Amino acid sequence: MGGFDRKIQKFWTYFYEYGGYNDVLIGLRNTLLIAVIGLVIGVVIGTLIAAVRVMPKEKKATGILNSICDVYVSFFRGTPMVVQLLLAYYVLLPLLGLNFSSLAVSITVFGLNSGAYVSEIMRSGIQSVDPGQMEAGRALGLNFVTTMTRIIVPQAVKNILPTLGNEFIVLVKETSIVSFVGTADLYKAFNDMGTNSYEFMVPYIVMALIYIVLVLVITFMVKALERSLGKSDRRS
Amino acid sequence: MIDAVKLTKRYGELTVLDEITEHISAGEKVVIVGPSGGGKSTFLRCLNCMEEPTSGEVIFDGKLVSYIDPYLHDDLIAVSATCKKLVANGMNKKDAVEKIKAEKLLRKNEGGEFKTAYKHLEKEICIDLNIARRDIGMVFQHFNLFNNLTVMENLTLAPVHLKIKTKEEAEAKATELLHRIGLYDKKDVYPSTLSGGQKQRIAIIRALAMDPKVMLFDEPTSALDPEMVGEVLELIKQLANEGMTMVIVTHEMGFAREVATRMLFVAGGKIAESATPEEFFDHPKHPRLQEFLSKVIKN
Numbered sequence: 001m002g003g004f005d006r007k008i009q010k011f012w013t014y015f016y017e018y019g020g021y022n023d024v025l026i027g028l029r030n031t032l033l034i035a036v037i038g039l040v041i042g043v044v045i046g047t048l049i050a051a052v053r054v055m056p057k058e059k060k061a062t063g064i065l066n067s068i069c070d071v072y073v074s075f076f077r078g079t080p081m082v083v084q085l086l087l088a089y090y091v092l093l094p095l096l097g098l099n100f101s102s103l104a105v106s107i108t109v110f111g112l113n114s115g116a117y118v119s120e121i122m123r124s125g126i127q128s129v130d131p132g133q134m135e136a137g138r139a140l141g142l143n144f145v146t147t148m149t150r151i152i153v154p155q156a157v158k159n160i161l162p163t164l165g166n167e168f169i170v171l172v173k174e175t176s177i178v179s180f181v182g183t184a185d186l187y188k189a190f191n192d193m194g195t196n197s198y199e200f201m202v203p204y205i206v207m208a209l210i211y212i213v214l215v216l217v218i219t220f221m222v223k224a225l226e227r228s229l230g231k232s233d234r235r236s
Numbered sequence: 237m238i239d240a241v242k243l244t245k246r247y248g249e250l251t252v253l254d255e256i257t258e259h260i261s262a263g264e265k266v267v268i269v270g271p272s273g274g275g276k277s278t279f280l281r282c283l284n285c286m287e288e289p290t291s292g293e294v295i296f297d298g299k300l301v302s303y304i305d306p307y308l309h310d311d312l313i314a315v316s317a318t319c320k321k322l323v324a325n326g327m328n329k330k331d332a333v334e335k336i337k338a339e340k341l342l343r344k345n346e347g348g349e350f351k352t353a354y355k356h357l358e359k360e361i362c363i364d365l366n367i368a369r370r371d372i373g374m375v376f377q378h379f380n381l382f383n384n385l386t387v388m389e390n391l392t393l394a395p396v397h398l399k400i401k402t403k404e405e406a407e408a409k410a411t412e413l414l415h416r417i418g419l420y421d422k423k424d425v426y427p428s429t430l431s432g433g434q435k436q437r438i439a440i441i442r443a444l445a446m447d448p449k450v451m452l453f454d455e456p457t458s459a460l461d462p463e464m465v466g467e468v469l470e471l472i473k474q475l476a477n478e479g480m481t482m483v484i485v486t487h488e489m490g491f492a493r494e495v496a497t498r499m500l501f502v503a504g505g506k507i508a509e510s511a512t513p514e515e516f517f518d519h520p521k522h523p524r525l526q527e528f529l530s531k532v533i534k535n
Contacts, residue, residue, distance in 0.1 A: 135286055136380035136439075140394035140446060141370035150393065154384045232384055232426035 004201075011193070011202035020193045027189035028210070034106050034178060034185070035171040039118075041111025042167070046118025049073065051148055053123050069119070076116035082177050085109050089181040106178040114171055121163050125156035158229045165222030169215050186210060237262045237450055237481055238283055241308060243292035245278055252278045254505035255292065260450075265482045267496035267513075269489070271528060274503040276485045280454050283483065284372045285365055296372065297449070299363035304354065307337050312354060317347035370398060373443030373451040377458050379435040381427040387414070387438055388423040391445045400446065413441040417471060433464030437471050444475075451475065453484040489532055493517055501525045 014020045049069045055062045076084065089105045129152050137147030157164070176187040190207040194200035238260040245253040252275045260266055270276045281287040283294055285302055294302040306312045313319055313333045318341050322332035336342060382390050391410035395401040401409065414420040417437045427435055436456060443451060453472065457465045469491045476482060476495045486492055492499065492513065499516035501509040501524075508522045520526045 130378075130380070130383075132376060132378050132380035133382060136374075136376065136382065137394075138366075139284060139286060139369060139372075139374040139376075140443070141366045141368075141398055142394055143366050146397060150397070151382050151384065158384070233428055 007199055007202050010197055010199050011206070014193050014197045014199075015203075015206075018196075020189070023184065023189035023192060024186070024210075027184055027186040030103055030106075030178075030184055031172065031175045031186045031214075033103070034110050034175045034183075035168065037107045038110030038114050038171050039168050041108075042114025042118045042171075043122075043164070045111065045115025046120075046122045047153060049115065049119035050122035050126055053119070054126050055144070073116045073119060076113045081109065081113050081174055082180055084113060085177065085181055102178070102181045102183045105181060106175075106183045110171060110174070114167065117167060118164070121160050121167065122153075122156060125160035125163075126152055128159045129155045158226075161222060161226050161229065165218065168222070169218055172214055172218065173211060237264075237297060238483070239293075239295040240279070240283065241293045241295065242305070243279070243282055243294065244290050245275075245282060245287060246290045251505050253282065253289070256502075256505075256507055258500070258507060258510075260481070260483060262449075262481050263479055263497075265476050265484070265495055265497045266500060267492040267498075268483065268485045268500045268502055269487070269492060269528075269532075270500075270502040270508075275505045276500075276502040277454055279502055280452050280483060280485050283452060284369055284374055286374070296363070296368050299368065300361045301363060301365055301368045304357060304362070306342055306354070307340065309357065310337075312350065312357060313337065313342070315347075315349045315353050316342060317345075317350065318342060320347075370394075370400065370446055371449040373446060373448035375436070375440050375443055375451065375453045375456050377455040379427075379432070379439045379459070381430075381435055381439055381442070383427055386424050386426055387419070387430075390427070390438065391442050394442075395445055406445065409445055410441075413444055414438075417441060431464060432460045433467045436460060436464075436468045440468070440471055440475075450481040450483070453482065453486070455485050455487065457486065457488060487532075489517075501528070503528070 015024070049072070052062070052065045052069050055065075057063070057066075085106065088109050089102060093100060093105065133151050133155065134147055137151050138144070142150070175185050178185050179188040179191070186207060190203040191200075194203045197203075240256055240258045243253055243256040243258075244251070254275075256279060268276045268280065278287055282289050282302075283296075285294060289302050289305075291305050291307065292302070293300055293305050293308055304312075306316075310333050313336050314329060316336070318336055319329070319332045322335065323329050327335070381387075382393065385393060388407065388410055391413065392401075392403065392406040395406040395409070396403050411420065411423070414423055419434060419438065422430060422434065422438075427438075430438070440451075440456070456472065457468050460468060465488070469488065472482075472484070473491075473495055482495075484492070484495070496513045496516075499509075499511055499513050500507050501516070501520075501522065503524050509516065509520065509525050511521075516525075517529065520529055
C-alpha cells in the first residue's frame, strides 16, 4: 500500500498546502445553502400546494388553482433536476435577459423542485390528520386558513417529519449536480482537486465521507426534532 | 333562534334529509332521537352548516347562514329569465312562479336582473358563516380537541384569535370553566393524556368559552366508556338548567327524558314526531316511533 500512502500525501499537499480546503469550505457552504434554503422554499411551496389540494372543491377558483398545481407538480416531477437546472440557467435566464449567479439559480431550482415533492408529502400528512380537527376548528368560527395553519399543519408536519427529513437528505446529495451550471459545491471542490493533482482516488473517498457525515448529522437532528415535537403524544 | 326551512340533504341518489322544516326557540332543549342512518346527525350538522344543505335554508337569529335557496324566494324567481319567458308566452306571473317552484325550473344562469336581486338579497339577509358559528357551540362524538395544543390553548385559541376576548380575559374565563368541571390541574397537559370523559367535558367548555347562544351536541356520549357517560351528561344537564338553548342528538333515553323540553323523532330523513318528553315516551303516535321505543326501552 505504499502507493496509497503517496496518494494521501499528494492529497494532503493539494488540500492543505495549496489551499484546497478553502474550496472545500466554500463548497460545503454552498451545498448546505442550496439544500437548506431549497428545503425551506420547498416546504413553503409544498404546503401551499397541499392546502390547495385539500380545499373544498366546489368553487371555480379552487379548480383553476388545482390545475395550476397539477401542471407545476407534473413538470418538476417529470423532468430530471439536472434538466431543470440547465433550462433555468442556459435557457430561461438568457431569454428573460436576467443575470443571476449560478448559486442563486441552483437554490431556486432546488426550492421549486423540492416544492413539488414536498406538496405530495404534505398532502398525505394533512390527510393523515383526523378530519374532526378541521371540523372542530371551523365549528368554533375559525376560517379555513387559520384552522389549517394553527391546527392541521402543525399536526401534519409532526406526522411527516421522517419523510421530510428524507427529502432533506435527498436534497443534500442532489446538490452534487449543481456544478453543471458552474456552482462551486462540495463535489466541484474535490473534483477540481483531483483534476489539478491528476489523483482522484483520495479526494473522492474524502468527499464521500463528508457526505456521509452530513447525512448522519441531519438524521440525528431530525430525530431530535421528532422527539421534541412528539411531546403532545406522550402521556405524563 | 334556529329555523330550518325545507332543509334537504342528498348524497348522490341518497336523500338523507327530506325537506325538514323546524323551529327551535331560545331556551328550548330539543333532543333528537331516531334510528341510525335516519338523518338525525346530518340534521344537527346542517344547523351550523358543517354539512352544506343541498337545498333549503338555515336561519340563525334571523340571519341566513346557509346559501340562499332561490326556490324559497318568490321575488327572486319573479325576476328570473325563465319566469320572464313564461310570462312572455302568456302565463300569469303568479302561476309562472308556482310552476317554476313545483318543477324546479331555475337554471344556472338566470340573467343579470336575477343576479343583482340575488346579490342584494344576500347582502340583506345573509350572515358570514364564520361569524354565525361563533354563537353556535358544537360538541362532537369524538371530542375533537386540538391534539397539538394544551388544554388551556384549546380553550383560548378561538376567542383570542377571533378577537372576541383578550388573552387575559380568555384565560380567566377558561380558568373559571376548568374549575367548574374540576379539571384546572389539567390546564397545561395535552389532550392525549386525558380520559374520554375528561376530553368531552373540556370539549364542552371549549364551546362555552365562546359564550355561544346555542349548543349543538352530536352524540356526546356515544364514544365514551360507560363509566364516563355520567359525568358528561351531568355537565350537560347543568348547562340545561342554566337556560342554555340546546339541540342534542343522543341515544341516552333516560337523559333525554330528563333534560328535554321537546323531543324530535327523526327517521327516513323526516321529523316523524315532535312532542313533549311525556307525550313522546308515554304516548308515542307514529308507529315507527312506537317500534323504535319498544326496541330501545327493552334494552
